[in-house]
Amino acid sequence: MAGVLDTVNQRTQLVGQNRLELLLFRLHGRQQFSINVFKVREVIQCPRLTALPHSHPVVRGVAHIRGNTIPVMDLGMAIGSPPVEDPTKCFMIITEYNRTIQGFLVGGVERIVNVNWGEIHPPPKGTGRNNYLTAVTEIDNQLVEIIDVEKVLDEVSPRSVQISSDINIEVQQHLPQHILVVDDSSVARKQICRTLAQVDLETTTANNGREALELLKSWADDGMDIHKQLLLVISDIEMPEMDGYTLTTEIKSDPRLKDLHIILHTSLSGVFNNAMVEKVGADQFIAKFQPDELAGAVMKYADSKKIMEQSR
Structure with missing residues (x-):
């Protein structure tokens, strides 16, 4: 073998x-x-x-x-x-x-x-x-x-979703307070949503890339200004029907969605091909699951988005 x-x-x-x-x-x-x-x-x-x-x-x-x-x-x-x-x-x-x-x-x-x-x-x-x-x-x-396997591991050794007190938990009120979470594991979705709730962010979840893409496109078709309603997307890579790489490529190829900030969040840690993040246009990769790192990345992007908007 x-x-x-x-x-x-x-x-x-x-x-x-x-x-x-x-x-x-x-x-x-x-x-x-x-x-x-x-x-x-x-x-x-x-x-x-x-x-x-x-x-x-x-x-x-x-x-x-x-x-x-x-x-x-x-x-x-x-x-x-x-x-x-x-x-x-x-x-x-x-x-x-x-x-x-x-x-x-x-x-x-x-x-x-x-x-x-x-x-x-x-x-x-x-x-x-x-x-x-x-x-x-x-x-x-x-x-x-x-x-x-993530469910098995969580039952054997549950992971804390509590973030540290030194993480900035204030999202500017004029920024979107909503995040789209895409993951096929129910355990992973709950971990992410509970982490984001601690920084006062709301979440919508999708079970795979195809479901997430259809949701985003339906919002855009209905006239929603995606960038004013959604702060960013957090997506797993391994998912049935459409993986996170393909989802990212599809989002970046749609003029209505292409400016969405995408964090790929996956259990593919030691063998992850970082070149793929750049190839498909994702903005960041984070290996699962460290609540401080995830929350910190979200808040850092929120801060940078605030600065960009103020400079316009």
């Missing part, structure tokens, strides 16, 4: 083309699951783990990999399946999410597939709020479920 991942660094040309590559794996049984290859550092046979007293039940221990100590979670158990009996008989997918490195135990690893974000769809209606899916797709006539 290490050989399969040797070419991951050569695959960055997919970024910005509304495409992604998925690593397919199984937990229990025949159902296939997947995560984005760009979040995968490597796949190995699970080594012997060292137990962590008083840790979350999903954390089966820590592994010592090339000088690093990383927590190892039973991914099947995290989403409601029975726990793994013998971790050493499992594979471990080592990933980087939200500036942290962790391993996930899985039953078997299949292969890497190349798909278009347009072929990735939100979970079917009726799955309920307690499901752990962020999206689904079909590969070789089989349903593949894309796990909401």
Whole structure:
């Protein structure tokens, strides 16, 4: 499996083309699951783990990999399946999410597939709020479920959304008080909205890039002056139907929307291609999830916008 991942660094040309590559794996049984290859550092046979007293039940221990100590979670158990009996008989997918490195135990690893974000769809209606899916797709006539890893991580180790007292929380009253938040993870949307609420900003949310673009265009079609009503857009990169890069490109190509300030806010931290931010015209990239950094970036832009308006 290490050989399969040797070419991951050569695959960055997919970024910005509304495409992604998925690593397919199984937990229990025949159902296939997947995560984005760009979040995968490597796949190995699970080594012997060292137990962590008083840790979350999903954390089966820590592994010592090339000088690093990383927590190892039973991914099947995290989403409601029975726990793994013998971790050493499992594979471990080592990933980087939200500036942290962790391993996930899985039953078997299949292969890497190349798909278009347009072929990735939100979970079917009726799955309920307690499901752990962020999206689904079909590969070789089989349903593949894309796990909401951010939800898993938040349940194991919840992140605070409290911002520091030294963050400027005053938005000038003559500036727009509204932000469009675009993210396919319900956990991420809540984190962002709760953070922005602390600086007295209102939010509208969209679940993916296509939904956000349709909303923006409908506002513009209805005669809304977008720039007087919306302070900026905060968007994830990985989203079903339309990713954040494509959303940014579409916004910047519409004369009515092109001046919108766009912050790309994503869990693709260690492997993010910064050149893509400039290529698609995004204004800033922030790796998830640091409430001070996010709130600080928003307030800094608000201050700069105030200065620009005063100089006109």
